């Protein structure tokens with residue numbers, strides 16, 4: 001029996017690649033339950049698999065499409081860059097789990113057959129990692145290229161009744177060497193299987209070219225096909241034979257912002273094919289990317305296909321969910337990282353409107369462990385396989401208006417094959433530019449492109465002043481050409497755990513230079529797999545080495561598609577309308593690339609201390625074209641006689657769209673109109689009495705522990721604190737990617753996670769003041785803070801001022817040059833567990849950090865303590881709120897505890913300590929742990945990317961902050 005899986009060739013027996021389309025020709029889905037047996041080696045169940053007589057009644061059944069490792073057979077594996085087999089191309093180890101599939105099926109009675117009825121085609125939309133296929137005992141062929149379709153002509157082999165389709169799928173094949181993407185290895189027949197009737201004399205493949213001329217608004221339509229047909233587009237009055245160009249004097253162009261599709265038909269012998277035509281032209285001119293003659297800016301995400309139960313076997317509803325979530329969060333572009341998606345996804349992108357960078361199923365990242373020796377793109381043996389993947393992508397997806405760029409693949413080094421691929425695509429489809437990031441010469445790319453540059457580097461790139469990539473000489477032809485290219489940021493803002501930070505900073509730079517055509521956040525969704533009890537598993541949860549651990553959890557959505565705070569932040573950072581209030585005017589900047597603001601309504605409202613002040617209205621924003629600014633007078637709003645008066649202006653959808661209801665907020669801004677101090681009763685006169693004895697320390701309602709000097713009771717509230725708190729449960733980004741930016745390792749090296757506290761002198765300068773001196777620092781070190789807590793009774797409330805003065809040596813001996821900065825400068829209190837709710841005035845409602853706070857607005861919010869926790873799959877710091885003016889904790893039967901900042905505090909409130917959070921023990925400790933902090937460092941995105949900018953760290957210097965507590 002022939003064994004194809006180690007053959008580096010792409011396949012045998014397959015039909016030529018062609019467009020994916022919908023038509024009224026008969027189609028039979030073969031999805032459903034198939035017979036299935038998993039074996040340990042590539043030989044599977046042996047040579048009898050295709051034999052129709054084989055008794056498979058004892059086999060398991062499995063659903064198709066699916067991945068067998070998610071259906072109870074063997075286990076999923078996750079690696080980032082590593083090949084889970086020895087690098088010995090194109091060979092694979094003997095241990096090679098192999099799934100044998102069998103399906104019996106009949107044709108419907110009316111299935112056209114034989115020459116007169118046309119051909120019957122068997123199509124697989126995706127088989128991971130390869131498939132060898134037999135029908136009724138006849139070998140049809142085999143194919144590799146997991147995320148691409150393949151077809152066999154089965155006209156001669158298929159029978160009206162009692163067909164036996166057999167498929168052997170090896171988990172590892174030569175194709176796996178080309179599919180080393182950072183994701184789960186998920187074998188199986190994971191996309192649809194179908195039988196298609198292809199009418200005699202009909203069209204098999206066709207190419208739609210629908211260009212748009214921005215200078216006069218005209219379109220040109222040309223449909224070419226491999227058989228004659230009639231192209232009809234009723235809305236345009238077009239009815240032309242294939243091969244004839246139809247000039248349309250006036251069309252509405254297609255864009256992601258206004259995805260105007262002209263529905264039509266292509267009628268050929270025996271079949272009517274659906275056309276969804278979008279007129280648009282993509283070009284690179286003057287070092288910029290232009291669509292329909294105008295620049296575009298991708299506000300993009302990298303999207304893997306992922307579902308926690310189904311892996312990459314996504315259903316249509318999930319695809320729609322992704323698109324709706326993207327559109328609602330102002331995302332306008334998708335890079336199909338790192339393989340062509342299910343074809344339905346692209347149809348939906350055409351309809352809903354998303355710019356698509358369609359990326360080929362090619363990644364050879366693991367050759368990094370071979371010093372790139374033998375890298376497939378550089379080895380002739382692989383040329384055909386690489387070209388085959390490219391052809392199958394381009395042919396399948398060529399008719400989608402949403403696809404504006406072809407990406408040759410991801411992280412596959414360089415090699416001659418990329419030259420061949422480039423030449424082939426340019427000839428086949430000159431209408432779209434090409435992208436490839438990893439070849440430093442950029443010869444095969446129409447874009448300069450990088451991943452994860454720092455803000456400073458991005459700025460230089462915008463100015464076309466970047467250093468040449470390694471190996472490229474300054475002023476060499478490659479250097480000069482690259483500098484002239486537009487820049488596409490194919491990955492940035494690694495959304496692992498709590499983060500990414502700096503989204504607004506990146507966006508500000510991306511919007512400042514003409515060279516930029518946009519950016520794609522890494523990545524859309526956490527690849528967590530459903531585990532027991534509602535948990536999600538990552539690579540490290542599977543007993544297999546090597547594995548990429550938690551690195552698959554780096555998305556803007558949690559695995560179940562709940563948006564993370566990072567997605568809310570992205571939505572604000574990339575909002576397509578800029579609203580600013582300046583000098584008595586509201587300036588509205590249209591940041592869309594193609595549409596005016598006619599679809600939006602501008603609403604304003606006034607709040608005082610977060611309470612609606614009863615006035616508001618709408619702004620009449622004059623017509624404002626793409627990239628233009630309109631100005632309107634500031635609405636008349638009074639500043640309240642007490643408190644903070646804020647105006648909020650929102651741009652909302654005026655009418656419902658396909659992806660969001662009317663009123664959906666697209667953009668907003670807030671401006672403080674004024675602050676008027678609250679009228680408080682005057683302070684009682686300062687006592688001149690002598691200090692009292694230290695025991696039974698009391699200040700009015702407040703009782704202190706005489707030994708520690710800590711507050712233990714305030715009126716009816718039993719509490720303990722504060723304890724100087726410089727620690728936070730490290731985020732994934734705090735753990736960084738190496739010595740350069742692994743802040744948490746530095747913190748732990750110097751002991752910031754294990755401060756010990758000493759109480760020094762406790763002074764009573766007068767009968768309304770208590771001063772507690774102390775020192776906090778870790779064992780083995782001199783570093784720490786000298787602390788002074790000054791308590792004062794004021795107006796029946798308790799005022800606290802904290803001064804923390806750094807002492808000792810803050811250098812990290814592991815990386816001697818570094819001064820370690822603490823993640824937090826805060827004060828921790830412990831409160832009775834009966835507190836259940838927090839209300840606050842400040843930024844909210846979601847969490848906010850120094851470098852991730854654009855999405856938070858000023859307002860009054862109330863949430864249960866349990867709802868303040870963000871359920872990052874890997875427990876880590878979360879739920880902080882910057883710039884909190886005041887907060888109030890409440891619980892049944894307990895006096896409310898109120899804290900006023902002076903002016904602001906950061907707060908977190910949880911049922912567990914930071915230490916328990918770090919250990920992943922999210923169990924009710926019976927207490928509420930309340931942090932009232934001077935600040936916390938930003939979150940950054942250093943798990944894959946630059947170190948956290950200095951300005952978002954907590955400096956080692958004297959910190960002082962104050963608050964008032966009252967029960």
Ligand code: GAL
Pocket residue numbers: 080181182338410411451491494522551554944
């Ligand atoms: C990039 C890569 C992605 C992913 C990311 C880190 O280098 O293209 O696939 O691995 O890093 O999460």
